[in-house]
Structure formats: structure tokens, C-alpha cells
Amino acid sequence: MKNIIYGIHSTAEALKQEESIDKLFVQKNLSSQNAKEVVRLAKEKKVQVSYVPIEKLNKLTQENHQGIVAKISPIQLYSIENLVESAFKKTSSPLFLLLDQVSDVRNLGAIIRTAECTGVNGIILSKQGSAALNDQTVKTSTGAIFNVPICKVDHLKDAIFFLSSYDVKTIAATEKSNDLIYDVDLKGAIALIMGSEGKGITPSILKMVNHRAKLPLLGDIESLNVSVACGAILFEAVRQRL
Incomplete structure (x- = not known):
């Protein structure tokens, strides 16, 4: 699928770099400290967070997503x-x-x-x-x-x-x-x-x-x-x- 970022570290870095992320999908019951930090960053940036079953994430990407997938905007947003x-x-x-x-x-x-x-x-x-x-x-x-x-x-x-x-x-x-x-x-x-x-x-x-x-x-x-x-x-x- 186009316009996605997956994986804990990639998504965290994208959030830190002000990447235009529209929505964050997080696997239900994901409890690692790194995953919680990604969610914290997303909420800090006012990004919508949705907790979903792993099947939803697997549909978004076949890659090793580590329970985290983010949809990014297809356009560059202005300030x-x-x-x-x-x-x-x-x-x-x-x-x-x-x-x-x-x-x-x-x-x-x-x-x-x-x-x-x-x-x-x-x-x-x-x-x-x-x-x-x-x-x-x-x-x-x-x-x-x-x-x-x-x-x-x-x-x-x-x-x-x-x-x-x-x-x-x-x-x-x-x-x-x-x-x-x-x-x-x-x-x-x-x-x-x-x-x-x-x-x-x-x-x-x-x-x-x-x-x-x-x-x-x-x-x-x-x-x-x-x-x-x-x-x-x-x-x-x-x-x-x-």
C-alpha cells in the first residue's frame, strides 16, 4: 500500500521529523515501552490513533510492522x-x-x-x-x-x-x-x-x-x-x- 510507514523506530522518527502523518494504527494490547513512546509522540502531534487487530495491520502491509503502521499524507502540508x-x-x-x-x-x-x-x-x-x-x-x-x-x-x-x-x-x-x-x-x-x-x-x-x-x-x-x-x-x- 502506498503512503504508509511501518515499524516502531521508523514511525517514531517520522513523527519527530514532522512528517505529515494522518493516522496511526496500533496493534491492540501492544505493550512495549517503545510502542507506548510512539503513541505518546503521535498524541503530542495531535495525530489520530486507532487500536486495531493485527489482521488490519497485515492488510496494510506484508512487511514486519512490529504492531505499528502510520498513514502519511500524499501531499506536503504547509504551516x-x-x-x-x-x-x-x-x-x-x-x-x-x-x-x-x-x-x-x-x-x-x-x-x-x-x-x-x-x-x-x-x-x-x-x-x-x-x-x-x-x-x-x-x-x-x-x-x-x-x-x-x-x-x-x-x-x-x-x-x-x-x-x-x-x-x-x-x-x-x-x-x-x-x-x-x-x-x-x-x-x-x-x-x-x-x-x-x-x-x-x-x-x-x-x-x-x-x-x-x-x-x-x-x-x-x-x-x-x-x-x-x-x-x-x-x-x-x-x-x-x-
Whole structure:
């Protein structure tokens, strides 16, 4: 299988070297001190840890995995500092996309594809609760994932604080608003925030944003798929910016 690291020492070194690890698989009941150190490092780096039977690990690799297998991202992630600074070097009015625990790989891939088509300058994900950046994400994005800078942060709150220092206006897409997205100024430097499939945007994040806005829904269903909603709002941003 592509994009994996296996073995206790290799995985530990990858974690120490800030390799872009999406998820760590650990054999159930693995009790060696070295294995515990790998798990400690992973949790310190906010990497998701999943305890699985050995059969799962054997499916991931036929090599001597020593009870540890890590999936690494197929892309090189940016730091938030580099992502934002490089965006402002290209334009004085960058468009950022923040995803609050969007957990479905297909939704994430579709969002990345639309983001690339609408000129998004950077995508910011939370490390915990977000879908993996894996081969399926690459496929669903039809390769767009290689064209959009992406970073992962420990907390989206920190990203919002950092963006505000650059005078980036934050706009939350939420039904908990009386304002339609069409009435919000989407020109200038902005960051659009989309919430998870089930829970939407975290309440503590909603309290921090500059604006809240929603799409009009005329049918009986109360919400759109997050990738569809994201696409509708991003193209409204494009319309205003043209």
C-alpha cells in the first residue's frame, strides 16, 4: 500500500521529523515501552490513533510492522504561516477556506476540487476530527489537491486569531443566521468557514467570526451536503470578485 510507514523506530522518527502523518494504527494490547513512546509522540502531534487487530495491520502491509503502521499524507502540508504569507504575496485579497471537522473523505475531496476551481488560496483543516488526506481524497479531488495549499492546525481558533492579524474577515456558513450569503461582502481578504456534516460549525468558533450567513433553502430538507453548500458559496464569492 502506498503512503504508509511501518515499524516502531521508523514511525517514531517520522513523527519527530514532522512528517505529515494522518493516522496511526496500533496493534491492540501492544505493550512495549517503545510502542507506548510512539503513541505518546503521535498524541503530542495531535495525530489520530486507532487500536486495531493485527489482521488490519497485515492488510496494510506484508512487511514486519512490529504492531505499528502510520498513514502519511500524499501531499506536503504547509504551516499556517507559510500558507497565509504566500497567499498575500499573490494577491491583496486572498480567499481562504476553513473546514471545521469535515470528516467524510469524499466530501473533503469534492470541496478541494471546487476550491481549486474557484481560486481558493489556501485550505485550513483541524488536525482532530478531519477526514484523512489519502489516496481516496486525491481521487475524489481529481488531483486538485496538488494545486491548493493545505495546512492542518491544532485548533481552528488559533487559525482565526492568526488570520485576524492579517485583517482577514471571517465568515461562517451557518443556518443560525438571518443574513443570506448574497448580502455579505465576499470581496477583499476573507476566510469562509464550513462546518462538519453532522454538527455544523463548533459554537465556540461561531462566537469568534465577523459574519454569519446562510444559503436560502426552499424545500423541506433543512440542510445541504457540506460540499454542495461550499460550492454554492464559493461561486458566489467568485461572482462578486469578477
